[in-house]
Amino acid sequence: MAKKKAKTAENCSRNYLDVIYIVFVLILASIISIGHSIYLYTLFENDRFFSHLSDLEREMSYRTEMGLYFSYYKKIVNSPSFISGVQNIMYDDRVEAGHTINALQRFNLYPEVYLGAAFSIFKQFTKSFGYEDEICYQINRGKLPPVNSCEGVGNLHFFYNYAVFGLAGTVLGSVFVLGTLLSNTISGGLISAAAYLYNHGNATRVQWTPPLRESFGFPMLFFQMAMLTMFLRSKNAGKFGLFLFGWSTLHFILFWQFSGFALFAQLSCLLVTYSLGLIQQDLVKKLWNTYMISLLMGFVLLFGNSLILNSLFFTGLVSFKIITMLDTKISFSGSPKLLLYTVFYLTTTVGLKFLLGKSLGIRDDDHIFDILKSKFTNFATFHTMLYTCAAEFDFLPLATIIELSETYLTIAALLALLITVVFVFKNILLLQYEDSKEFGHVVFNAGQMVIFTIMALLIMRLKLFAVPQFCVFAAVIFNSKLISTTFGRKLKYKPVLIILLMALMTYKGKDNIAKQIGIKGEYSNEPQEYLFDWIETNTHKDDVFAGSMPTMANIHLSTGRKVFNHPHYEDAGLRERTFQVYQFYGRNTPETVYKTFKKLGINYFVLEPFLCKGHQRPECTYIGMFDKIYKKDLEKPTNCDRIIPILEQNRKNVEFKPFQIVYMATGYVVLKV
Numbered sequence: 001m002a003k004k005k006a007k008t009a010e011n012c013s014r015n016y017l018d019v020i021y022i023v024f025v026l027i028l029a030s031i032i033s034i035g036h037s038i039y040l041y042t043l044f045e046n047d048r049f050f051s052h053l054s055d056l057e058r059e060m061s062y063r064t065e066m067g068l069y070f071s072y073y074k075k076i077v078n079s080p081s082f083i084s085g086v087q088n089i090m091y092d093d094r095v096e097a098g099h100t101i102n103a104l105q106r107f108n109l110y111p112e113v114y115l116g117a118a119f120s121i122f123k124q125f126t127k128s129f130g131y132e133d134e135i136c137y138q139i140n141r142g143k144l145p146p147v148n149s150c151e152g153v154g155n156l157h158f159f160y161n162y163a164v165f166g167l168a169g170t171v172l173g174s175v176f177v178l179g180t181l182l183s184n185t186i187s188g189g190l191i192s193a194a195a196y197l198y199n200h201g202n203a204t205r206v207q208w209t210p211p212l213r214e215s216f217g218f219p220m221l222f223f224q225m226a227m228l229t230m231f232l233r234s235k236n237a238g239k240f241g242l243f244l245f246g247w248s249t250l251h252f253i254l255f256w257q258f259s260g261f262a263l264f265a266q267l268s269c270l271l272v273t274y275s276l277g278l279i280q281q282d283l284v285k286k287l288w289n290t291y292m293i294s295l296l297m298g299f300v301l302l303f304g305n306s307l308i309l310n311s312l313f314f315t316g317l318v319s320f321k322i323i324t325m326l327d328t329k330i331s332f333s334g335s336p337k338l339l340l341y342t343v344f345y346l347t348t349t350v351g352l353k354f355l356l357g358k359s360l361g362i363r364d365d366d367h368i369f370d371i372l373k374s375k376f377t378n379f380a381t382f383h384t385m386l387y388t389c390a391a392e393f394d395f396l397p398l399a400t401i402i403e404l405s406e407t408y409l410t411i412a413a414l415l416a417l418l419i420t421v422v423f424v425f426k427n428i429l430l431l432q433y434e435d436s437k438e439f440g441h442v443v444f445n446a447g448q449m450v451i452f453t454i455m456a457l458l459i460m461r462l463k464l465f466a467v468p469q470f471c472v473f474a475a476v477i478f479n480s481k482l483i484s485t486t487f488g489r490k491l492k493y494k495p496v497l498i499i500l501l502m503a504l505m506t507y508k509g510k511d512n513i514a515k516q517i518g519i520k521g522e523y524s525n526e527p528q529e530y531l532f533d534w535i536e537t538n539t540h541k542d543d544v545f546a547g548s549m550p551t552m553a554n555i556h557l558s559t560g561r562k563v564f565n566h567p568h569y570e571d572a573g574l575r576e577r578t579f580q581v582y583q584f585y586g587r588n589t590p591e592t593v594y595k596t597f598k599k600l601g602i603n604y605f606v607l608e609p610f611l612c613k614g615h616q617r618p619e620c621t622y623i624g625m626f627d628k629i630y631k632k633d634l635e636k637p638t639n640c641d642r643i644i645p646i647l648e649q650n651r652k653n654v655e656f657k658p659f660q661i662v663y664m665a666t667g668y669v670v671l672k673v
Contacts, residue, residue, distance in 0.1 A: 025180055025189070029173035032193055037169025039197075042517070043207040044161065049522040052139055054147035056532070058157045059558045061523045065567045066211040067553035068095070070160070072109050073211075074557065076116030077156050085116060096574065097544040097562040098601050105303040107568055110254040111216040119159050126154060134158070144526065164210040167219045171204065172196055174222035175468055179475035181229050182442060187498045188475030191412075194502060195471035198407045198509025200516060202400060203467040214464065217256030222468065224248035225448070228266070228287075232279065232441035237286050246290040253298035253308065257570050260311030261368075262465065265455070267291070267316045268345070269447030271323070275341040276428050277333060278440030284324055292317055307570065310362040315352035319345045334429050363572040375458060382582075382625050383575050389620035392461040400463065406508040409470050412501060413449065416476035420446040423486040439482055449473045477501075527667035528554065531606075534663050534670070535559045539604065546581045546597065547606030551668075555606070564602050585611060585622035587636040594658045597673045605659070607669040609647060612640030643669075 045051060048061055062070050072089050079085030089109060093100040103109055126133045133154025140146050153159055172193055179192025196203050206215045227245040231237040253259045273279050299308045323341055367383050374384040387393045404410045420442055427436040449469045456466035478498060480491040536559055545555050549567040556563045565578045584593050584605060597605060615621045619628060623638050646654050647669060654661055656671065663670035
């Protein structure tokens with residue numbers, strides 16, 4: 001009886017300590033997240049001097065897709081009511097002039113819907129209580145006219161960016177939690193968090209591009225990964241934990257069109273972990289149900305977005321379900337089972353996606369596979385060249401790998417991967433030790449690291465997945481239990497090794513932080529400001545503009561004019577529109593281009609002369625792209641050849657028939673159709 005009481009008391013004491021430990025980790029994660037949010041906003045402010053810009057200048061600083069997304073937030077908050085604002089974006093006839101689209105479905109605009117609602121409620125609250133939520137003053141700008149500038153949470157720009165950086169700050173908190181889970185020690189979590197900060201420039205770009213979908217998507221993904229890692233570590237998932245996991249998965253789908261590929265990578269790693277016998281059937285069933293519910297809810301809330309239905313994530317879930325159903329009928333294990341399941345999963349997933357796409361006529365994500373195809377063959381289209389000619393879609397440069405190695409991140413992460421590989425081969429595939437099953441969360445994260453690394457090597461932009469995962473996985477080298485299980489000996493001098501690694505990382509890492517903080521700038525774009533002023537004064541609000549994708553997004557945001565094309569390239573119809581507009585930079589005659597524009601309902605074409613100039617890679621100029629497609633026209637002059645000499649005359653009343661030159665200034669020329 002006494003022994004029973006002692007055991008009960010011991011269990012209670014252990015549970016009490018576990019609760020204290022979890023609370024302490026969560027408090028630390030919260031502090032780290034808040035500090036990271038402040039750091040992100042500081043970098044953003046230093047780069048643009050955002051607080052001293054006018055609202056027009058702030059809008060102009062949102063380049064490319066950023067301007068497109070922010071325009072919908074602006075529409076919602078400037079509408080008579082929140083409901084009318086949402087209806088306005090669901091029936092949008094201004095961003096792809098000529099037809100009406102559901103922008104909420106197409107562009108993953110739930111962040112703007114949430115923030116628009118929050119801003120409306122906040123403004124009503126401050127108005128009711130007489131709270132001053134913004135301060136305005138006049139800014140002198142030298143030769144430019146002075147402007148009013150307002151700052152404070154009551155300004156729509158500040159409210160939006162505070163929310164973005166508040167959310168993005170949680171990524172570092174999630175990295176810390178993941179590092180703690182993988183190393184079984186808070187010190188490991190701190191190593192992961194420090195590694196992220198020391199490699200910040202390669203781990204995120206939210207500080208430069210707040211409105212991008214990834215700024216909202218990554219916080220959801222890393223929170224979800226932390227929940228999943230916790231489930232795999234504890235081999236159980238409670239109802240509240242599954243709710244949080246499903247909530248974050250759903251919002252990852254709602255916030256970012258790339259979610260299908262990232263979740264497919266995650267599902268693939270789960271399959272490998274399951275094939276190795278490291279996840280119980282019951283937990284897999286719970287996770288599968290949560291994944292499927294999240295996906296179906298996302299499909300409904302995004303009004304049947306075709307990218308969700310035709311995603312590798314959806315077909316991967318179907319394949320995974322078939323495997324779990326067949327698993328009870330398969331007796332063998334180890335390497336043969338892993339190989340069989342992996343081959344079946346990949347072939348079934350890709351085959352189902354191909355059949356779905358063909359039968360439903362879905363082509364919206366074709367360009368992604370075309371880009372991958374162009375990486376390894378001579379295959380090229382106008383659309384693939386637009387991507388592959390951009391530095392961020394090139395292969396990962398050696399310079400980036402060297403930068404990551406200078407902070408010892410790649411060394412620590414690869415050492416952790418080596419330990420995990422030895423563990424899998426020795427303890428699972430060869431000896432099949434029963435106690436090896438408690439490291440499923442480590443094997444899963446190793447798989448994530450491998451897949452993310454392959455993605456980053458192929459497309460540099462995807463290093464934003466790989467680098468944070470490197471930071472997370474580096475903590476595994478301090479998992480004493482994994483090392484003793486793998487090598488049969490204890491990890492000696494662990495505190496000394498942690499301090500040594502932190503010192504080595506800090507030596508170069510502190511310089512990286514100082515370099516980021518040292519970036520000082522002030523945004524200004526006089527030519528674009530003059531262009532927008534001319535558009536506001538001299539054109540009708542329903543006139544249709546066409547031109548380069550980034551400029552169209554800014555014209556739509558700042559002037560409200562209709563545009564024919566824009567930078568959101570994940571739609572087959574939009575890609576065709578852009579191809580037609582960019583024909584101006586090819587070898588078609590002005591008369592042919594004019595007739596095409598007239599037929600499409602375009603009123604003005606914005607020519608940017610710098611786009612006529614050369615590129616360090618000749619095939620990456622627009623004319624180089626068109627020459628690869630239309631080889632029979634190589635002897636013909638380009639429209640750039642025709643118009644640049646006219647513009648260089650630098651006099652009024654110049655002509656470029658059948659177009660009419662109605663605006664000509666540094667950087668921009670407007671042709672009336």
